[in-house]
Amino acid sequence: xxxxxxxxxxxxxxxxxxxxxxRPRRRRRGRWLSRLLSLHGxxxxxxxxxxxxxxxVFSFNASRHAVAWRGFTLDWYAALFTNxxxxxxxxxxxxxxxxxxxxxxxxxxxxxLGMERxxxxxxxxxxxxxxxxxxxxxxxxxxxLLLFFVLSRMGLGLMTIVISHIAFNISFVxxxxxxxxxxxxxxxxxxxxxxxxxxxxxxxxxxxxxIMPGVLAGGxxxxxxSIDDFVITFFTAGPGSTTLPLRIYGMVKLGVTPEIxxxxxxxxxxxxxxxxxxxxxxxxxxEGIELA
Numbered sequence: 001x002x003x004x005x006x007x008x009x010x011x012x013x014x015x016x017x018x019x020x021x022x023r024p025r026r027r028r029r030g031r032w033l034s035r036l037l038s039l040h041g042x043x044x045x046x047x048x049x050x051x052x053x054x055x056x057v058f059s060f061n062a063s064r065h066a067v068a069w070r071g072f073t074l075d076w077y078a079a080l081f082t083n084x085x086x087x088x089x090x091x092x093x094x095x096x097x098x099x100x101x102x103x104x105x106x107x108x109x110x111x112x113l114g115m116e117r118x119x120x121x122x123x124x125x126x127x128x129x130x131x132x133x134x135x136x137x138x139x140x141x142x143x144x145l146l147l148f149f150v151l152s153r154m155g156l157g158l159m160t161i162v163i164s165h166i167a168f169n170i171s172f173v174x175x176x177x178x179x180x181x182x183x184x185x186x187x188x189x190x191x192x193x194x195x196x197x198x199x200x201x202x203x204x205x206x207x208x209x210x211i212m213p214g215v216l217a218g219g220x221x222x223x224x225x226s227i228d229d230f231v232i233t234f235f236t237a238g239p240g241s242t243t244l245p246l247r248i249y250g251m252v253k254l255g256v257t258p259e260i261x262x263x264x265x266x267x268x269x270x271x272x273x274x275x276x277x278x279x280x281x282x283x284x285x286x287e288g289i290e291l292a
Contacts, residue, residue, distance in 0.1 A: 052268065059261035076262040086263065089247035096158060096233075096243060097226040100165035105219040107166070108173025109211075115174070116181045133168040134175070141168060142235035149236065156238030164236045165226045172225060173218035176278075180214025220278040224271050 059077070063070035080086055115127060133141060145164045154160060188210070192202045208215075230245040237246060244267060251260050 055261050056265045056268070059258055059265045061258045061261075064257060076258040077266075079259055080263055080266070083259075085242075086244075086247060089242050089244045092158060092241055093227050093243040093245075096161050096165060097223050099162050100169055100226045101219050101223040103162075104166045104169035104173050104222050105215060108170045108218055108222075109177050109215050111170065111174045112177035112181060113207075116178055130171055130174055133171040138229075138231040142232040145232065146235045156236060156241070158241045160236045160238065161233055161241060161243070164232050165222075165229065168232065169222035169225060173215075173222050176218035176221060177211060177214045180211045180217075184210060217278040220274050224274040224278070228267065228271055 058069070060072050060074065061069055062073040062075070111130065115123070115130070142164075145160075145167065149156060149160050184207075188206055189202050192206045197205065227243075228245065230249065233243055233246060234249070237243070242250070244263070248260060248263060248267075251257075251263075
């Protein structure tokens with residue numbers, strides 16, 4: 001029995017020794033895999049954002065030709081403020097974005113409240129329909145909207161662009177507000193009603209202040225999507241309704257210049273600021289609830 005027990009102990013020690021030599025190999029493999037994944041992620045970010053960095057850098061190029069660097073200058077940014085066509089396109093973009101954002105924020109918030117609070121026949125198909133503008137390609141939605149305006153004999157212009165932007169912005173606003181409502185404490189509304197607040201007072205003094213960060217975040221997202229949209233705007237625009245993206249497209253046809261880079265850089269900066277504000281508001285909370 002003793003020799004058998006000794007052999008078993010020796011086998012166990014040998015197996016532990018083999019496992020001990022395997023562990024450093026596994027650790028080395030894990031480190032190499034981690035480094036490869038980090039390198040892959042870094043290359044992905046470089047591939048995505050290096051063209052944007054080049055665009056911003058060459059917007060300060062003193063040369064008229066975008067491919068050759070001739071020094072640093074701010075002349076192209078100054079030229080934008082004296083370009084009447086760019087100014088008119090900016091005004092159109094702001095009109096469209098502001099109007100569509102205001103309408104889609106109100107409608108999207110109402111849709112989100114209805115979808116989260118009430119049960120009604122056809123709720124599931126309507127929920128799927130609500131996500132449709134987010135899922136389908138822009139080109140498909142643009143063609144559908146163009147056909148709708150043609151069949152309804154509505155002249156293309158700023159109004160058709162506004163209606164088109166409202167059509168897809170409602171879904172984005174509703175999704176953001178519903179995400180906020182998912183963490184809403186219904187007991188606060190019940191407490192307000194226990195204090196003899198009617199439905200309108202509860203909505204105005206309790207519900208809206210608590211979901212306001214989500215509403216503002218959805219509005220900023222809608223404004224960003226509206227002011228940057230090209231495909232749907234291109235199909236639904238008419239004479240005299242050129243927006244900034246359409247103006248940039250028309251300028252690119254004549255060749256890429258630092259002026260185009262400067263205009264694109266300013267739009268990029270504005271979009272980044274709006275998106276950051278949207279993210280900050282989504283993480284924020286609602287204060288200032290009054291029942292009196």
